[in-house]
Amino acid sequence: MCLLKVTGLTKTYKNKKDFVYALKGIDFSIKQGECLGLVGESGCGKSTTAEIIARLIKEDSGTIMFNGAEITGQKRLKCVGKDLQMVFQNPKDSFDPKYSLLESVMMGADSYNLYSKTELRQRAQELIKYVGLKGSYLNKGIGSLSGGECQKASIARAVICSPKLIIFDEATSALDVSVQAQIIGLMRKLKEEKGVSFLFITHDLALTSSICDNIAVMYSGRIIEYGPCQEVLKNPKHPYTKQLVSSVLPINGCCNIPEFNVLRNTEYTENSCDFYAFCQRADEKCAKGILNMAQLQGRSVLCCHADD
Amino acid sequence: MLDINNLSVSYGKTRVVRNLSLKVNDGEIVCIVGESGCGKSTALKSVLMLDKNASITGGSIIFNEKDITKLNSAEIRNIRGLEIAMIFQNAFLSMDPTKTIGHLFYETVKAHNKKAKKIDCLKKAEELMKKLRLWETERIFTSYPFELSGGMCQRTAIAAAMMNTPKLILADEPTSALDVTAQAQVIRLLKQVKESYNTSMLIVTHNMGVVANLADKAAVMYGGSIMEIGSTNDIINSPEHPYTKALIKAVPEMNGKIPEAIEGLPPEFNDDMVGCPFAPRCSMAKDMCYKKFPEKRDLSQSHTVYCNCCSL
Numbered sequence: 205m206c207l208l209k210v211t212g213l214t215k216t217y218k219n220k221k222d223f224v225y226a227l228k229g230i231d232f233s234i235k236q237g238e239c240l241g242l243v244g245e246s247g248c249g250k251s252t253t254a255e256i257i258a259r260l261i262k263e264d265s266g267t268i269m270f271n272g273a274e275i276t277g278q279k280r281l282k283c284v285g286k287d288l289q290m291v292f293q294n295p296k297d298s299f300d301p302k303y304s305l306l307e308s309v310m311m312g313a314d315s316y317n318l319y320s321k322t323e324l325r326q327r328a329q330e331l332i333k334y335v336g337l338k339g340s341y342l343n344k345g346i347g348s349l350s351g352g353e354c355q356k357a358s359i360a361r362a363v364i365c366s367p368k369l370i371i372f373d374e375a376t377s378a379l380d381v382s383v384q385a386q387i388i389g390l391m392r393k394l395k396e397e398k399g400v401s402f403l404f405i406t407h408d409l410a411l412t413s414s415i416c417d418n419i420a421v422m423y424s425g426r427i428i429e430y431g432p433c434q435e436v437l438k439n440p441k442h443p444y445t446k447q448l449v450s451s452v453l454p455i456n457g458c459c460n461i462p463e464f465n466v467l468r469n470t471e472y473t474e475n476s477c478d479f480y481a482f483c484q485r486a487d488e489k490c491a492k493g494i495l496n497m498a499q500l501q502g503r504s505v506l507c508c509h510a511d512d
Numbered sequence: 513m514l515d516i517n518n519l520s521v522s523y524g525k526t527r528v529v530r531n532l533s534l535k536v537n538d539g540e541i542v543c544i545v546g547e548s549g550c551g552k553s554t555a556l557k558s559v560l561m562l563d564k565n566a567s568i569t570g571g572s573i574i575f576n577e578k579d580i581t582k583l584n585s586a587e588i589r590n591i592r593g594l595e596i597a598m599i600f601q602n603a604f605l606s607m608d609p610t611k612t613i614g615h616l617f618y619e620t621v622k623a624h625n626k627k628a629k630k631i632d633c634l635k636k637a638e639e640l641m642k643k644l645r646l647w648e649t650e651r652i653f654t655s656y657p658f659e660l661s662g663g664m665c666q667r668t669a670i671a672a673a674m675m676n677t678p679k680l681i682l683a684d685e686p687t688s689a690l691d692v693t694a695q696a697q698v699i700r701l702l703k704q705v706k707e708s709y710n711t712s713m714l715i716v717t718h719n720m721g722v723v724a725n726l727a728d729k730a731a732v733m734y735g736g737s738i739m740e741i742g743s744t745n746d747i748i749n750s751p752e753h754p755y756t757k758a759l760i761k762a763v764p765e766m767n768g769k770i771p772e773a774i775e776g777l778p779p780e781f782n783d784d785m786v787g788c789p790f791a792p793r794c795s796m797a798k799d800m801c802y803k804k805f806p807e808k809r810d811l812s813q814s815h816t817v818y819c820n821c822c823s824l
Contacts, residue, residue, distance in 0.1 A: 380718065382759065410765050456749070
């Protein structure tokens with residue numbers, strides 16, 4: 205069953221003088237129990253997508269179907285409520301330092317009146333244990349926890365109402381690798397035992413391969429490649445994805461880092477493909493910017509040369 | 513070139529770097545790798561005495577037959593930027609937003625040579641950028657730092673650091689704030705610098721990929737001490753210390769391997785830390801690990817490990 209379906213999502217940020225086209229038409233869907241990785245470099249619109257789905261900001265146009273109902277244009281609590289939760293990059297900033305760990309986790313259920321107070325307390329205690337925090341931390345102030353512990357707490361808070369979808373917005377980027385691996389382990393546990401779906405936003409390509417089923421690569425407000433995670437990483441089709449994959453530094457074996465400083469005396473116009481200036485195979489067709497969507501073996505690639 | 517001997521650094525009473533010994537040879541890239549809070553940045557900054565709150569409580573830092581810990585501030589200022597240059601994590605923040613990049617290049621030279629002329633500096637800068645395969649020099653020189661992308665800023669900062677052709681470059685997480693493609697370009701540039709100028713580098717990073725692709729030698733730090741030091745090949749392919757092994761297993765890879773977590777959390781610094789800092793998280797730890805800091809053991813000429821338990 206399709207849990208989340210996003211079609212034609214666009215968003216423009218208005219500056220004093222000009223417009224920033226953050227999203228230029230995003231389409232994707234997440235099935236029940238699926239983990240979709242959304243990868244791309246900073247400024248490509250990953251977080252904007254997440255915030256629109258979580259109803260934290262408004263979109264310009266497009267529709268979002270969540271759990272069988274349209275949620276576009278509605279307020280957060282009314283439409284998505286407990287079924288969609290979010291975990292942020294900096295866990296410390298997403299907690300009120302005044303409260304203890306137990307209170308902070310219980311707060312995740314505050315708006316929904318699902319459980320009685322004793323029930324809620326018990327649930328919170330179980331979850332804190334489940335995510336791997338010590339029982340002795342229960343009454344500790346949330347500010348005294350380390351970054352990794354805090355991130356586990358924010359996962360416990362997100363799970364307390366048994367949501368259907370959790371959005372992880374760079375939730376592992378601020379952590380050390382050993383702690384990052386703990387969070388990945390926890391996510392796998394949640395996925396297997398509770399059947400939660402994830403939208404996993406990250407800039408770390410290698411990380412997606414250990415948890416995601418599918419992966420969507422974003423560039424400049426568009427999804428340029430979408431497909432099964434392993435296949436996309438092993439055999440990228442879009443020139444940008446190729447460049448991205450070749451930039452990941454492997455720990456065994458040296459990689460030859462290609463040079464991306466492609467210089468072009470461009471006849472770059474507003475219509476040109478966004479990737480035109482850096483694309484290894486750009487030509488006149490790309491300067492005109494006729495984007496084609498091609499379906500190749502269960503994947504979609506958005507490229508001027510997609511047909512070839 | 514640089515010889516750090518039994519260095520200890522403290523913030524107030526808390527000792528954050530414990531008995532660190534490290535050598536950087538001519539034209540060698542050495543990486544210090546470790547997780548946050550392991551003291552790697554503190555160790556690096558103390559080479560140029562950049563942190564006023566940190567006090568060096570023991571050991572020596574020998575550079576060019578001089579002990580840096582014994583120099584006064586004027587003498588250190590003569591070394592900074594001229595013989596030893598530093599690159600920071602966020603180059604953009606270390607640049608003056610009211611001055612153009614061209615001025616930055618000029619300033620770097622002028623700080624050590626009052627008679628320098630701006631035109632000559634820019635000419636030299638342009639040659640240098642060409643040699644390092646950085647293009648669009650004209651646009652860069654007339655831009656302000658905020659007009660450049662993060663990756664471009666970082667690469668420009670590296671070029672600026674090379675203006676005085678220092679013998680040693682210190683870099684504190686030079687790629688951590690960047691996207692993967694920009695990160696790859698910075699690694700590429702640092703390699704190019706080494707090839708063109710035979711500059712030595714001491715680089716602090718938490719990224720094993722950077723170590724594997726850039727370093728000649730790597731030192732793994734944990735809880736303020738070096739746990740293992742050896743050639744990059746030794747560290748990546750035949751690690752000995754339990755922490756190094758666990759750290760490498762925790763790194764996510766592209767082939768879908770599930771990263772293995774290290775149980776527990778990094779240590780906090782206490783005044784009276786005895787024994788091996790990794791012992792509480794170590795699966796091989798014995799009683800003696802909690803009581804005594806492990807002895808240095810040489811596995812080969814270039815490979816040294818500080819551990820009581822492994823491969824005995």
